[in-house]
Amino acid sequence: MWGETFDDFENDEVEMVNAKKNLMIEPAHNDFTFQGLPLGIQPVDFMKTHFGATAGKSMQFRKGTTTLAFVYEPATPNDKGGIIVAVDSRASSGEYISSKSVMKILDIGDRMVATMAGGAADCQFWTRTVAKYCTLYELREKTNITVSAASKYFANVLYGYKGQGLSVGSMVAGYDKKGPQIFKVDSEGDRCSLKVCSVGSGSLNAYGILDNHFKPKMTDEEARKLGLRAIMHATYRDSGSGGVCNLCHITPTEKIRLPPMDVSKLWYEFAGEISRDIAYEPVE
Amino acid sequence: MACFNGITASADATNQMHSFKQAMREVSAKPDWLSARHIERQRWNPYSMEGGSTCAISGDNFAIVASDTRMTANDINILTRDAEKIQVLNDSIILTTSGFYGDVLQLTKVLQSRLHKYRFDYRADMSVDLCAELLSRNLYYRRFFPYYTGAILAGIDEHGKGAVFSYDPIGCIERLGYSASGAAEPMIIPFLDCQIGHVTLDEGYEKPALTMERAISLMKDSFRGAAEREISTGDKIHLVIAEAGKPIVQKFLPLRED
Numbered sequence: 001m002w003g004e005t006f007d008d009f010e011n012d013e014v015e016m017v018n019a020k021k022n023l024m025i026e027p028a029h030n031d032f033t034f035q036g037l038p039l040g041i042q043p044v045d046f047m048k049t050h051f052g053a054t055a056g057k058s059m060q061f062r063k064g065t066t067t068l069a070f071v072y073e074p075a076t077p078n079d080k081g082g083i084i085v086a087v088d089s090r091a092s093s094g095e096y097i098s099s100k101s102v103m104k105i106l107d108i109g110d111r112m113v114a115t116m117a118g119g120a121a122d123c124q125f126w127t128r129t130v131a132k133y134c135t136l137y138e139l140r141e142k143t144n145i146t147v148s149a150a151s152k153y154f155a156n157v158l159y160g161y162k163g164q165g166l167s168v169g170s171m172v173a174g175y176d177k178k179g180p181q182i183f184k185v186d187s188e189g190d191r192c193s194l195k196v197c198s199v200g201s202g203s204l205n206a207y208g209i210l211d212n213h214f215k216p217k218m219t220d221e222e223a224r225k226l227g228l229r230a231i232m233h234a235t236y237r238d239s240g241s242g243g244v245c246n247l248c249h250i251t252p253t254e255k256i257r258l259p260p261m262d263v264s265k266l267w268y269e270f271a272g273e274i275s276r277d278i279a280y281e282p283v284e
Numbered sequence: 285m286a287c288f289n290g291i292t293a294s295a296d297a298t299n300q301m302h303s304f305k306q307a308m309r310e311v312s313a314k315p316d317w318l319s320a321r322h323i324e325r326q327r328w329n330p331y332s333m334e335g336g337s338t339c340a341i342s343g344d345n346f347a348i349v350a351s352d353t354r355m356t357a358n359d360i361n362i363l364t365r366d367a368e369k370i371q372v373l374n375d376s377i378i379l380t381t382s383g384f385y386g387d388v389l390q391l392t393k394v395l396q397s398r399l400h401k402y403r404f405d406y407r408a409d410m411s412v413d414l415c416a417e418l419l420s421r422n423l424y425y426r427r428f429f430p431y432y433t434g435a436i437l438a439g440i441d442e443h444g445k446g447a448v449f450s451y452d453p454i455g456c457i458e459r460l461g462y463s464a465s466g467a468a469e470p471m472i473i474p475f476l477d478c479q480i481g482h483v484t485l486d487e488g489y490e491k492p493a494l495t496m497e498r499a500i501s502l503m504k505d506s507f508r509g510a511a512e513r514e515i516s517t518g519d520k521i522h523l524v525i526a527e528a529g530k531p532i533v534q535k536f537l538p539l540r541e542d
Binding site: 032043045056060062091096101102119122124125 | 313328329333382383421424425426427428429430432434450453456457458460466467469470
């Protein structure tokens with residue numbers, strides 16, 4: 001129990017062995033339940049009434065996002081290849097921007113990340129749960145967990161709460177023995193493996209850029225720029241996205257987190273590159 | 285179905301599915317057995333909003349927390365002029381909450397008992413980083429019946445630096461330099477963005493460093509500003525100052541009482 005340490009068993013070797021063995025047993029799946037509403041009250045309706053659009057600004061849950069991830073192969077031997085994960089950093093409650101510096105790339109172990117779209121608290125909490133599961137799995141099985149297994153656990157947990165109002169759209173991305181992998185998981189229980197993927201309110205804008213410029217083989221420089229460019233265009237046209245662009249590059253050997261880039265500065269950078277305004281302006 | 289030829293069949297199936305879903309939605313929203321009493325119960329409202337605002341600013345070696353002490357019913361009727369919304373949990377952790385006062389009290393009690401248990405188990409005070417995660421999880425445990433509170437946790441972390449953690453009602457956590465919550469949040473934050481975040485300042489201009497004196501005066505300014513333009517904020521500022529290596533200081537300063 002709480003505060004129980006190995007010191008409590010030092011007098012008895014057999015007990016010590018048993019205690020160690022018990023620690024490695026797979027934990028009880030979920031022995032706690034969320035405190036629910038009184039019987040007969042529908043949780044989804046209840047939430048909509050008290051925390052929906054009519055609630056005060058500070059009482060609405062934080063949400064709204066553009067996140068994207070894609071897999072690419074190195075174009076030259078100097079490049080590393082792997083996965084690029086790029087996200088914006090805005091969290092809004094209704095029309096109020098409650099944070100402009102949210103980190104939407106959450107770690108799951110050393111080699112894996114999950115992105116955060118939909119309800120911010122839902123993503124943070126359940127990603128933690130998945131991270132805990134992965135750590136325990138790796139301790140128990142003495143081998144790295146695959147992205148597929150981690151994302152399947154995630155999807156199963158979310159499916160268990162289907163219809164209760166959770167809102168999660170996450171991409172689990174990472175390298176494992178099968179190579180670079182991205183799985184999109186959402187709170188409806190959907191889970192699918194993709195090479196190019198985007199989730200969130202600005203995903204359509206991001207897809208527009210990704211589908212236009214994505215090549216299976218790219219240099220690292222090109223790939224990172226593509227991630228930034230897609231996020232920048234999404235934040236430009238989607239009011240639910242904005243702030244800075246956080247980018248994470250997962251290579252076969254390491255996970256590189258790049259410093260955040262202000263999207264409004266990127267705007268000028270890209271406009272300078274094509275030497276005109278980013279938005280379409282017809283010429284007479 | 286009689287017709288199983290191509291497009292008609294699939295269109296029929298789609299229509300059927302659509303009407304089935306519609307019927308399912310209707311029946312689950314309003315089942316036959318739902319009596320008038322049941323429907324009345326669906327409108328059950330366990331929450332009320334007591335108004336007020338709270339704010340926290342952190343610096344290199346300090347964290348200051350402030351809130352007003354007004355408590356209102358329906359934003360209009362003033363219930364009391366000295367409600368305490370800031371709780372000093374231990375020598376380095378301060379919790380401040382706005383929203384439903386019943387949930388505020390309950391949340392405080394839960395955190396206090398968990399901190400007490402931690403002291404008992406580990407023979408040391410909890411650090412603010414740990415308490416921040418604890419609060420986040422405790423908020424999320426009530427995901428389907430949330431605490432109606434906007435919480436901010438502030439304090440001095442293990443490295444002697446000021447820390448401010450901001451939350452939404454269900455425990456989305458973020459560490460920030462400054463944060464506000466409650467009715468005047470949309471007024472205080474832009475002011476602090478301008479004065480501390482310097483987001484409106486062009487490059488090349490002097491950006492004054494955030495000393496404790498400056499932070500305290502900014503805090504006073506933001507509450508005076510909010511009290512001028514927001515009905516549920518006023519009466520007194522409850523100011524709590526935590527500085528690394530020094531005991532926590534609490535002050536009450538007057539605000540507009542109208």
